[in-house]
Amino acid sequence: MNDAATDTHCPYCALQCGMGLRRTDGPVPVAVVERPGFPVNRGALCGKGTNAAAVLAPGTRLTTPLVRTGGELRPASWDEALDRIAGAVTATAAAHGRDAVGVFGGGGLTNEKAYLLGKFARVVLGTSAIDYNGRFCMSSAAAGGIRAFGLDRGLPFPVEDIPRAGCVILVGGNPAETMPPFVRYLRELQENGGKLIVVDPRRTRTAELADLHLAPRPGTDLALALGMLHLVVAEGRTDEAFVAERTSGWAQTRAAAMAHWPEHVESVTGVPLPHLREAVRMFCDAQTGMVLTARGPEQQAKGTDTVSAWINLCLATGNAGRPYAGYGCLTGQGNGQGGREHGQKADQLPGYRKLDDPAARAHVAAVWGVDPDSLPGPGRSAYELLDSLGTDVRALLLAGSNPVVSAPRSAHVAERLRSLDFLAVSDVVLSETAALADVVLPVTQWAEETGTMTNLEGRVILRRKAVEAPAGVRSDLEVLHALAGRLGHGEGFPTEPEKAFDELRRASAGGPADYAGISYERIEAEQGVFWPCPSADHPGTPRLFLDRFATPDGRARFTAVHHRPAGEEPDEEYPVRLTTGRVLAQYQSGAQTRRVAELNAAAPGAFVELHPRLAERLGVRDGEQVAVVSRRGRTVTPARLTTAIRPDTVFMPFHWPGAANANVHTNPALDPVSRMPEFKACAVRLERCEGGG
Amino acid sequence: MTATDSTAEPRIVVIGGGMAGHRLAQQLTAHGARRVTLLAEEEHTPYNRVLLAEVLAGRYARDIAALAALPAQVECRRARAVRIDREHRVVQCDDGAAVGYDRLVLATGSNPVLPPLRGLFDDALTGRERHELPAGVFAFRTMADCELIDRHLPGVRQAVVVGGGLLGVSAARALAARGVQVVLAHQGEHLMERHLDEEAAGLLRAHLAELGVEVHTECRVRSALTEDRRITGVELADGFRLDAELLVIATGVRPRTGLAAAAGLEVRRGIVVDDRLRTSDPAVHAVGDCAEHRGTVYGLAGPALAQADHLARLLCGQDAPYRGSRLLTRLTLAGPDSAPLDLAAFGETSPAGPGDRVVRLADASRGTYRKVIVRRDELGGERLIGGVLLGDLGTVGDLAGTWEGDEALSAHPLHLLTTQSTTPGGPSR
Numbered sequence A: 001m002n003d004a005a006t007d008t009h010c011p012y013c014a015l016q017c018g019m020g021l022r023r024t025d026g027p028v029p030v031a032v033v034e035r036p037g038f039p040v041n042r043g044a045l046c047g048k049g050t051n052a053a054a055v056l057a058p059g060t061r062l063t064t065p066l067v068r069t070g071g072e073l074r075p076a077s078w079d080e081a082l083d084r085i086a087g088a089v090t091a092t093a094a095a096h097g098r099d100a101v102g103v104f105g106g107g108g109l110t111n112e113k114a115y116l117l118g119k120f121a122r123v124v125l126g127t128s129a130i131d132y133n134g135r136f137c138m139s140s141a142a143a144g145g146i147r148a149f150g151l152d153r154g155l156p157f158p159v160e161d162i163p164r165a166g167c168v169i170l171v172g173g174n175p176a177e178t179m180p181p182f183v184r185y186l187r188e189l190q191e192n193g194g195k196l197i198v199v200d201p202r203r204t205r206t207a208e209l210a211d212l213h214l215a216p217r218p219g220t221d222l223a224l225a226l227g228m229l230h231l232v233v234a235e236g237r238t239d240e241a242f243v244a245e246r247t248s249g250w251a252q253t254r255a256a257a258m259a260h261w262p263e264h265v266e267s268v269t270g271v272p273l274p275h276l277r278e279a280v281r282m283f284c285d286a287q288t289g290m291v292l293t294a295r296g297p298e299q300q301a302k303g304t305d306t307v308s309a310w311i312n313l314c315l316a317t318g319n320a321g322r323p324y325a326g327y328g329c330l331t332g333q334g335n336g337q338g339g340r341e342h343g344q345k346a347d348q349l350p351g352y353r354k355l356d357d358p359a360a361r362a363h364v365a366a367v368w369g370v371d372p373d374s375l376p377g378p379g380r381s382a383y384e385l386l387d388s389l390g391t392d393v394r395a396l397l398l399a400g401s402n403p404v405v406s407a408p409r410s411a412h413v414a415e416r417l418r419s420l421d422f423l424a425v426s427d428v429v430l431s432e433t434a435a436l437a438d439v440v441l442p443v444t445q446w447a448e449e450t451g452t453m454t455n456l457e458g459r460v461i462l463r464r465k466a467v468e469a470p471a472g473v474r475s476d477l478e479v480l481h482a483l484a485g486r487l488g489h490g491e492g493f494p495t496e497p498e499k500a501f502d503e504l505r506r507a508s509a510g511g512p513a514d515y516a517g518i519s520y521e522r523i524e525a526e527q528g529v530f531w532p533c534p535s536a537d538h539p540g541t542p543r544l545f546l547d548r549f550a551t552p553d554g555r556a557r558f559t560a561v562h563h564r565p566a567g568e569e570p571d572e573e574y575p576v577r578l579t580t581g582r583v584l585a586q587y588q589s590g591a592q593t594r595r596v597a598e599l600n601a602a603a604p605g606a607f608v609e610l611h612p613r614l615a616e617r618l619g620v621r622d623g624e625q626v627a628v629v630s631r632r633g634r635t636v637t638p639a640r641l642t643t644a645i646r647p648d649t650v651f652m653p654f655h656w657p658g659a660a661n662a663n664v665h666t667n668p669a670l671d672p673v674s675r676m677p678e679f680k681a682c683a684v685r686l687e688r689c690e691g692g693g
Numbered sequence B: 001m002t003a004t005d006s007t008a009e010p011r012i013v014v015i016g017g018g019m020a021g022h023r024l025a026q027q028l029t030a031h032g033a034r035r036v037t038l039l040a041e042e043e044h045t046p047y048n049r050v051l052l053a054e055v056l057a058g059r060y061a062r063d064i065a066a067l068a069a070l071p072a073q074v075e076c077r078r079a080r081a082v083r084i085d086r087e088h089r090v091v092q093c094d095d096g097a098a099v100g101y102d103r104l105v106l107a108t109g110s111n112p113v114l115p116p117l118r119g120l121f122d123d124a125l126t127g128r129e130r131h132e133l134p135a136g137v138f139a140f141r142t143m144a145d146c147e148l149i150d151r152h153l154p155g156v157r158q159a160v161v162v163g164g165g166l167l168g169v170s171a172a173r174a175l176a177a178r179g180v181q182v183v184l185a186h187q188g189e190h191l192m193e194r195h196l197d198e199e200a201a202g203l204l205r206a207h208l209a210e211l212g213v214e215v216h217t218e219c220r221v222r223s224a225l226t227e228d229r230r231i232t233g234v235e236l237a238d239g240f241r242l243d244a245e246l247l248v249i250a251t252g253v254r255p256r257t258g259l260a261a262a263a264g265l266e267v268r269r270g271i272v273v274d275d276r277l278r279t280s281d282p283a284v285h286a287v288g289d290c291a292e293h294r295g296t297v298y299g300l301a302g303p304a305l306a307q308a309d310h311l312a313r314l315l316c317g318q319d320a321p322y323r324g325s326r327l328l329t330r331l332t333l334a335g336p337d338s339a340p341l342d343l344a345a346f347g348e349t350s351p352a353g354p355g356d357r358v359v360r361l362a363d364a365s366r367g368t369y370r371k372v373i374v375r376r377d378e379l380g381g382e383r384l385i386g387g388v389l390l391g392d393l394g395t396v397g398d399l400a401g402t403w404e405g406d407e408a409l410s411a412h413p414l415h416l417l418t419t420q421s422t423t424p425g426g427p428s429r
Helices: A052-056 A078-096 A111-125 A139-149 A159-164 A180-191 A205-209 A221-234 A240-246 A250-258 A262-269 A273-285 A303-316 A358-368 A382-387 A410-418 A476-486 A497-508 A520-526 A597-602 A612-618 B019-030 B049-056 B143-152 B166-177 B198-210 B258-262 B301-315 B396-405
Strands: A006-009 A018-023 A030-033 A066-069 A072-075 A101-105 A130-132 A167-171 A195-199 A212-214 A289-293 A326-329 A395-399 A422-427 A439-442 A451-454 A459-463 A576-581 A608-610 A625-630 A633-641 A649-653 A667-670 A682-688 B012-015 B036-040 B075-078 B081-085 B090-093 B098-100 B103-106 B110-112 B137-139 B158-162 B181-185 B213-216 B221-227 B230-236 B241-243 B246-249 B253-255 B271-273 B284-286 B291-293 B329-333 B341-347 B356-363 B368-376 B382-390
Touching: A006 A459, A030 A052, A066 A078, A078 A101, A078 A395, A078 A422, A078 A439, A078 A476, A101 A111, A101 A382, A111 A130, A111 A358, A111 A451, A111 A476, A111 A497, A130 A382, A139 A303, A139 A326, A159 A180, A167 A180, A167 A273, A180 A195, A180 A205, A195 A205, A195 A273, A212 A273, A221 A250, A221 A262, A221 A273, A221 A303, A240 A303, A250 A303, A262 A273, A262 B301, A262 B329, A262 B396, A289 A303, A303 A326, A358 A497, A382 A410, A382 A667, A451 A497, A459 A520, A608 A612, A608 A625, A612 A633, A612 A682, B012 B019, B019 B036, B019 B301, B049 B143, B049 B166, B081 B258, B103 B301, B137 B143, B143 B246, B158 B166, B158 B230, B158 B241, B166 B181, B166 B198, B166 B213, B166 B246, B166 B329, B198 B213, B198 B329, B198 B341, B198 B368, B198 B382, B230 B246, B271 B284, B341 B396, B382 B396
Parallel strands: A101 A130, A101 A395, A167 A195, A167 A289, A195 A212, A289 A326, A395 A422, A422 A439, A576 A649, A608 A633, B012 B036, B012 B103, B036 B075, B103 B284, B137 B246, B158 B181, B158 B246, B181 B213, B271 B291
Antiparallel strands: A006 A018, A018 A030, A066 A072, A066 A439, A451 A459, A576 A682, A608 A649, A625 A633, A625 A682, B081 B090, B090 B098, B110 B253, B221 B230, B230 B241, B329 B341, B341 B382, B356 B368, B368 B382
């Protein structure tokens, strides 16, 4: 069997590049090989993907459950660990009510896991307290998409459509570092004569590829989009026929845009008006245009409105619901798309159904064999859930997430986690969050298990098991099955991924994200299947909205939005803006990538990026230790000087824990619609460290 | 309706439906205020005043300059406030209504100043008619002015604009775009002397000439010439006569402070407010063109909006003191065929003494001019005190940020004028 590679996908980002895993005789049981037949990446991989197998090396991962006794985590049997969780859940619910037991999931979990985790919370625990880290990721784009189109799918078209657009505006995304194989589509766009506009406060590797780079102050992309729409109207470049035939709500939206006149927008954003005009000219001269947003505009306390503003620009120019045009978002986490469709979100049931919709409750309850009235109602969003730990929520089951590093105001979140009566964490490694737990369960990971993911295009793909997990490790599905059994639900939690998927298909049937017609077989035969796919003979839907939008009247909806300041603007005490992001060689909280030698060598630690002029004013030299201080905490990292950032802004990557954790500073001001925290703009000051340098 | 009732939620009354009042009402509701009343006397739906010149130029349809409708929670009354009874906290309106308030905000704006031209008013007339301008003579301040000019335009071949400040230049350019021959008569030595030095003004003048505006500086208009109270031309101080079927007056504005003064509030040039935008009566606030903050009456839309935003937060319990605005004056002159000319200016126009340093980049062939003035402070640091960008705005974001931050410069100020190698942003190809 040494020759045949198992077809699978990368364990990291939402592009879900196809790759093969071939068995080896070395200490790492498989090697990554090319899988050129998969259309999204056509064989190409980035450094993270190439080195993906390293996390399978022995010694890297947990292989035995851990249980805290006398303040220390010690190895324990599975029975002891599971009994302890079941006992704590039962006791907490009895003492404080069912909502006192919470569940926190992740956007990296497979569809099967996300589905069963939501079912476990609603059916076994009967709690409303479930949400997941995808709230920190996709929620604003999702809310904006639903508001405009009646449906949220990251991209309404396959990535291979991107090079055929005339102009692409990429807002607050840096795929050259976060999603490298995606960059070929941008290059092909330019080779075809299309234009690329990148909006980013930093001149990133992606911005360097652009035909035009606009560098607004962090937190002002909303004004930038309104200014562009203003110019579109002023210069008579509105697609009146499209607006009349396929949209609603234009008058109020136009009025809102006209209140953001170009010179005002220039003063808010810092982007010179001539550059704004150039952007409008490029976008409107093109036959078709696309706007792609990523976390920059979305991770703000006005993220949903910011997304709406960019969608408005698309709608006003006729760039939606037709080929090679439209709005899309570059999803972040591996299953950021599927993870937000199947019920681990506080307000949601499988198939992207709404938990407060009686018809949705009736359908899903029937699949689950329970009384619809027994399903709890919508619960708190991720940050609000974490913030309530130790007070309202007393016991928490957490899977596929590391909020000690990745949540906003992370020092506070860590304190909340410590104040719990009971914390259980399922993970592959002893993450910073797992280290706080009362029980840690070692679970299977990518390559050790089978399951489906849904990539940023809405393409459902299959990751096949390639190796046996080490002894002592169980899958999340086995964990849920065992816990459900201990809590009186012997049935309904299959341990076979394909059985779980078949149930998910039935639960999603008729919902917006309809998987009913998708099977493991079809996924393998068709290189993935795009949802919605309501029946086995349905081809799937690579391109959405070509005939109508998913709104009741079939029209896309404009939303009138106005610019407003960030939740925390710079002031005399904290005069500099901090924005955060990722680096090429690390991923999210670093729980996986910080354990890969090749990646650590490339990106060994955190830093704070600042402009030489700001550095000179502070008396800071390149490489010197610098304290970043906010209202929420203090970090100390080396300074990295670069002219590629605005002089009024500093940047920190967020992959590292402790004194280097950028999320100590990030502001949990929440978007009123999506409940997204404001990761991308907060106020800090910089201080030289005594004896630093 | 009389004084306040005892409901816990304070009643906020805003006088003035211009941009500042409109923005304030919108922001108050956004911050959760539930009892907001707006008293507005202008007949038009609220509009974005900044766009008036574009409307006049025909580039913007009138209806698209309208501001978004206010949320339904705001009670809008079409009425003119005639008196403020501060003792009983009541505003008397011209329709007889008495509107009680807990907090009152004056956003009464400003009025155009008309210069003492002979012939502008007919001394033989009395009463209201005495204050009516001759047919074909207009101020340029409101949408109503804009509509009147627009209605008068058919058949106009020649127009004279009096006043070469920001507003006069905008009006002249707009009229030229409508195919009218325009003479801009300016009393000062060069255009926009509050904002520009002579060289920048010269470039602006050349650009206006290309757009069809003939600029006369050091040119005082003495009389408006009329026949049957209809404008036929102007007579200059040197006796020279210009024919004109349209005369537009853009010689400045004056804060509307009458209501405040009559109520006994402290008024200097404008209604005096502190950093919490309070007048001498802490229950009464003022924002926008009518307000004087730290000795400054801004008279510009940007600061008016900033004040409205601050006051909305202050009135809703947030700590958001207003410490003044340091915005750039911006002007965009678009022609029908030519690329638009962009201009940004701030602070002082020329050095005041030997401690001031001027850095300039001028490119006559491209018609660009960039200049900053920096001043050495007591500690030896240098600060920006003024600057102009004309024709090349590549560094405007950086420059505006530096001016706004008012921090000591950490490097040679040249970087504020050129994008090369330092500043991100801008076309990279």
